[in-house]
Amino acid sequence: MIAEARMDALMNQGWQAADSTELDGWLVRRNAGVTLRANSVLPASAPFDLDKALEYVENLYVAHDIRPSFQISPAVQPSDLDAHLEARGYEVRNPTLVQCAPISDVLAKLPAPTTPTPDVNISTTPSTLWTDCWWSVDGRGDDTRAAAEEILVRGNALYATVANDRRAQAIGRLALVDDTAGLYCLAVDKDFRRRGLASAVIHGLLHAATDRGAKWVWLSVLEDNAPARALYDRLGFRTVSRYHYRVKA
Template sequence: MIEAAQMDSLMNQGWPAAHSTELDGWLVRHNAGVTLRANSVLPKSAPFDLGKALDYVENLYVAHGITPSFQISPAVQPSDLDAQLEARGYVMRNPTLVQCAAVSDVLANLHTTPAEVNISTTPSAAWTDCWWSIDGRGADTRAAAEQILARGKALYASVPDGPRVKAIGRLALVDDTAGLYCLAVDERFRRQGLASAIIHGLLQAATSRWVWLSVLEDNTAARTLYDRLGFQTVSRYHYRVKE
């Protein structure tokens, strides 16, 4: 299985921010405030002067109109950074599990309903419209969100509904692994097996050996599906966000 530090790197490549600055072992990411992952620090190794590093990050994010945030995983450096941030007034957000499975195992465990699944290397307008209608954060940030999608190699799946789509998914392709993102089903078509159909279509089209994903700890419905498909928790993370 994949170790925590490697998992952090894969997720960063699968969802790349517009701007990433190396700061003495930390990767400082910002992307117009769109998604916490693309607007948080990935603390890969410990900086020489923690206090100065924290001051730099906070000033940089404030200058860009972004709330200072850190992604905290078991590989975080320094190892006590979570406690240091809490003492500095940062609060915990979005406890998340990182799960991984062999592609062959997931395909063997999938029981899909008949559904037409279209696969493309770029997101169509209908794909993006569906994603934004479910996960949108404001019209003024849509362009920044679309730029994230365009930065990494990926496959895009959709179940058509005339000129629109019922369900979507994105499979980021990183080395010999793949990351499942943006799995979403229009609320009018849920509980029809479309999420499974999307996953099946994406994994069949990929040549990756391993697939990984992140799921909020409290998302019981999604975790039930992923458990049934054979995913196992290999890491976890949460964010520390300055109040």
């Protein structure tokens, strides 16, 4: 399996912020406030002076009109950073599990395709149909869409779409990093659920990833998302790390 610190680095590469600042072992990410991952500190190494580092981060984020936030995983440095942030009034947000599985195992466990088998289109860029479907399911407001779409196309990734002539029914994104692949943005239009489309999207993406040399697939799932966790458990995913965010109140 993949070590916790490497998992943090893979997820950072799979969902890249527009700007970042290196701060004595911390990566201070900024993306116009769109998504917590892209607007939080990844604390990979302990800074020499913790108090000064915290003050710098808070001032930098406030200057960019971003609420100061940190991604806290078992690999966080310093190891007691979570307690320091709690003492400074930071609140816990989005407890999340990081899960991983060999791609071959997931493909073997995926349900047999429905009849008729959905036609899954795989591309290296997201189409308008893809982004419209994603935003209709997971959108956070029209004024943030452009910044969110820019995150999608940073780095190497595959995009799966099940669609008719005018509308995407299901979509997914697979970030390709080294010999691993990260599953993001899995979404099914509310009018087309319970038809096996999510499994078809995963199947199409993972087959395409193996052709590109990927051996492992990873994903993040909110700890309280019982339906998604049940699906991933059936597909052979196992928890290898976890994280939550600390956001300044």
